[in-house]
Amino acid sequence: MLRKIHDSDLVPYKVIPREDTGLYNAKFGIWLFLASEIMLFGSLFSAYILLRVGSFSWPVQSEYLNVPIGALNSVILLSSSIFFIRAWVALKADDIVKYKKFMWLVIIFAILFLCFKGVEYYQHFSHHEFPKTSVFLALYFLLTGLHALHIIGGIAVNIYYAGPGMYLRAENKQWFINRVEVAGLYWHFVDVVWIFLFSTLYLF
Amino acid sequence: MMKQNLSPSEFKRDIQIYFTIIAMTGLILGIHHLHLGTWGIALIVLIAVSEATILGYFFMHLMTKKKTIHLVLLLTLVVFLTLLFWPAWDVAYSPRTPSEFTTY
Numbered sequence: 001m002l003r004k005i006h007d008s009d010l011v012p013y014k015v016i017p018r019e020d021t022g023l024y025n026a027k028f029g030i031w032l033f034l035a036s037e038i039m040l041f042g043s044l045f046s047a048y049i050l051l052r053v054g055s056f057s058w059p060v061q062s063e064y065l066n067v068p069i070g071a072l073n074s075v076i077l078l079s080s081s082i083f084f085i086r087a088w089v090a091l092k093a094d095d096i097v098k099y100k101k102f103m104w105l106v107i108i109f110a111i112l113f114l115c116f117k118g119v120e121y122y123q124h125f126s127h128h129e130f131p132k133t134s135v136f137l138a139l140y141f142l143l144t145g146l147h148a149l150h151i152i153g154g155i156a157v158n159i160y161y162a163g164p165g166m167y168l169r170a171e172n173k174q175w176f177i178n179r180v181e182v183a184g185l186y187w188h189f190v191d192v193v194w195i196f197l198f199s200t201l202y203l204f
Numbered sequence: 205m206m207k208q209n210l211s212p213s214e215f216k217r218d219i220q221i222y223f224t225i226i227a228m229t230g231l232i233l234g235i236h237h238l239h240l241g242t243w244g245i246a247l248i249v250l251i252a253v254s255e256a257t258i259l260g261y262f263f264m265h266l267m268t269k270k271k272t273i274h275l276v277l278l279l280t281l282v283v284f285l286t287l288l289f290w291p292a293w294d295v296a297y298s299p300r301t302p303s304e305f306t307t308y
Contacts, residue, residue, distance in 0.1 A: 022270035031273045035280040042284040050291055062236065074229050081263055082222045089215070188263045192256045198229075199252035203236040204245055 015174045030182045034189050037150075041193055044146070048139045048200070059136055061204050064129070066120050070202040073116050074194060080109035081191045084184045091177055103162035106187070110155045117148055140201055147197055150190050157183050221262045228255045 013025045021028050052058055087102035124130075124137070131138040161180055169176040228251050235247050260266045266273065 021272040023272060028272065031276050035276050038280050039284060046288045071229065071233055075226060078222060078225055082218060085218055085263060185264055188259060192259055195252055195255050199232060199248050203232060203248055
């Protein structure tokens with residue numbers, strides 16, 4: 001007798017860990033993706049370090065940038081990280097109301113972060129400070145702009161999992177929990193990148 | 205399979221870690237205001253690396269992850285550091301005139 005082929009038969013290890021890696025596919029995939037992200041941001045940090053070391057003179061960065069807003073954004077992003085953990089824990093405990101509440105808090109805090117970043121950019125532009133103005137500002141806009149794009153991507157994913165993407169929970173609860181966990185790993189990574197951006201760009 | 209919920213002690217631990225990282229960010233700001241020069245930069249980098257490590261270790265669950273992830277991260281780190289210090293070595297030891305330096 002022919003057995004009905006389910007999607008889960010075609011893509012193995014999407015819920016249970018593989019024997020060889022000890023991880024389910026999505027988690028292994030996200031860690032490989034994060035490794036490539038480390039290389040991406042790492043190369044830009046390397047460019048920053050080499051340009052700075054190789055320059056005859058360099059501006060006092062903290063005089064160019066708004067340190068209080070940068071510090072506030074650090075707290076906002078760290079808070080969103082702890083909210084994400086709470087959301088994931090609530091999801092595992094089947095507390096959907098709490099899950100949605102914390103996911104939307106993550107999204108709101110991420111938007112708040114972008115708003116403050118926008119204020120910073122506005123201040124720079126109103127002082128006629130553009131990427132073309134100096135090597136330092138070019139690196140600043142490149143690094144923070146790329147980071148902001150990652151935040152925007154994260155917001156899109158989080159909105160999906162807090163809203164329309166929840167259909168998956170009805171089909172396969174564990175699969176959905178795993179997806180949210182993977183999104184959370186990405187979100188924490190974006191937070192880690194900000195820690196380095198704030199330290200190296202705003203305070204040196 | 206994953207465990208289904210965090211225990212109260214784990215929740216308390218996560219909150220403690222959150223406030224620890226916030227405090228470390230405050231410490232970085234304090235060091236910045238002390239104007240310690242090169243030592244200040246070294247301290248700020250050290251604390252930032254510690255913050256990132258703590259966040260990765262607890263929030264990204266690196267303390268419980270499988271060897272595979274540690275290997276992926278180790279390989280990434282080795283390649284990154286090689287690519288970083290190879291040109292840095294060249295920059296540090298190549299003879300240059302002031303006109304060859306980058307201007308900001």
